[in-house]
Amino acid sequence: MSEPRIIFIGAGNMARAIIAGLRRRGIAGGDIAVHAPHLERREALAREFGVISRAAEAVPVAADATVVYAAKPKQIGTILPSWRAALEAGPGIFLSLAAGVTSASLKRLLGPKVPVLRCMPNTPAQIGAGMTTLYADASVTAEQRAAAEAILAAVGRCLWLEDEGLMDAATALAGSGPAYVLLFLEALEDAGVFQGLPRATARILAQETVLGAARLAKEAQMAPSNLRHQVTSPAGTTAAALAVWEEGLRALAQRAVQAAVDRGRALAQMTEEHNQWISNLSVSIAQLTSLILTLLSGPLSSAPSSRGRIPIPTTPWYAYWTGSRHPSYTPFNG
Numbered sequence: 001m002s003e004p005r006i007i008f009i010g011a012g013n014m015a016r017a018i019i020a021g022l023r024r025r026g027i028a029g030g031d032i033a034v035h036a037p038h039l040e041r042r043e044a045l046a047r048e049f050g051v052i053s054r055a056a057e058a059v060p061v062a063a064d065a066t067v068v069y070a071a072k073p074k075q076i077g078t079i080l081p082s083w084r085a086a087l088e089a090g091p092g093i094f095l096s097l098a099a100g101v102t103s104a105s106l107k108r109l110l111g112p113k114v115p116v117l118r119c120m121p122n123t124p125a126q127i128g129a130g131m132t133t134l135y136a137d138a139s140v141t142a143e144q145r146a147a148a149e150a151i152l153a154a155v156g157r158c159l160w161l162e163d164e165g166l167m168d169a170a171t172a173l174a175g176s177g178p179a180y181v182l183l184f185l186e187a188l189e190d191a192g193v194f195q196g197l198p199r200a201t202a203r204i205l206a207q208e209t210v211l212g213a214a215r216l217a218k219e220a221q222m223a224p225s226n227l228r229h230q231v232t233s234p235a236g237t238t239a240a241a242l243a244v245w246e247e248g249l250r251a252l253a254q255r256a257v258q259a260a261v262d263r264g265r266a267l268a269q270m271t272e273e274h275n276q277w278i279s280n281l282s283v284s285i286a287q288l289t290s291l292i293l294t295l296l297s298g299p300l301s302s303a304p305s306s307r308g309r310i311p312i313p314t315t316p317w318y319a320y321w322t323g324s325r326h327p328s329y330t331p332f333n334g
């Protein structure tokens, strides 16, 4: 069997939505692998979509593979370093779904050789109605962009952003946006129930109205305000309701999107600091290990050392345990 060409790190909501879209588009299950620590979740995907279920650990990847990061942003600093060698070995690409994690941050984790792309899908991807924004810097080729877009196009519409700085705004609008619309739907439904409509009826009225208005806005090719005027009879019911909405809706929309942007930036900053901490820790552990090995390999010598001021041992560590030297032992200092 050939190696899978699309490799997901993470088996959560977004991975599932994209996998469903890929399978609907006719990509074979054997072409997709899912790496995750939770056996139950990845096995469920394997059963439902016929994809390959694998443990979280990194493996070598096919030369033309796309590795899709679909685990949480805060885990990226601990997960990605183990994938670096596999990605560096081939011309494959790395596509990150992680909200707020910048290309610069990804390049620090994967090295400069790996083509890095970012995307921000949303949950309507589950039914093929997703809206995804993508970003890649100038070092990413047209073919590599097309490979990433082909994956996201399986679950809805794609738009490229020229400026990475706008990814936070796109995340706040479209990534988080389905939650705002769903909250609005709930509020409308409740308001209908308050007026005496049966809940099931209120739900259908709210859903179909939001869906119809969104389709009208998309298809009529007119500004929403023009379409709104068509509904609003002078001194009518709509005008009465709009006066109430206008008391706070626009200001709330501004504040809500601003809050999401601010939170995205704060999370990005925390992720960056976490990655830096992990990287410093690795360096410290490496230095400590080296120091311990040096110390364990013999008694401290005060002889000048070319390796700095760390005292260089002249007797192997096991001499302290066995009282003898190992025949094959070559001391660090010759």
Ligand SMILES: NC(=O)C1=CN([C@@H]2O[C@H](COP(=O)(O)OP(=O)(O)OC[C@H]3O[C@@H](n4cnc5c(N)ncnc54)[C@H](O)[C@@H]3O)[C@@H](O)[C@H]2O)C=CC1
Pocket (backbone or CB within 6 Å): 009, 010, 011, 012, 013, 014, 015, 035, 036, 037, 038, 041, 056, 069, 070, 071, 072, 073, 075, 079, 097, 098, 099, 120, 121, 122, 123, 175, 176
């Ligand atoms: N939920 C949403 O609406 C959107 C989410 N995103 C992004 O998509 C990514 C995934 O989000 P969700 O699917 O909502 O999260 P989720 O919580 O549903 O899934 C996360 C997955 O990561 C896996 N995981 C944990 N540790 C791992 C490891 N060491 N190696 C491999 N996998 C590991 C878990 O098994 C879990 O399946 C995040 O980076 C998020 O920012 C982007 C756009 C929208």
Ligand SMILES: O=C(O)[C@@H]1CCC=N1
Pocket (backbone or CB within 6 Å): 099, 171, 175, 176
């Ligand atoms: O709430 C979040 O952080 C993620 C990113 C966009 C949608 N969900």
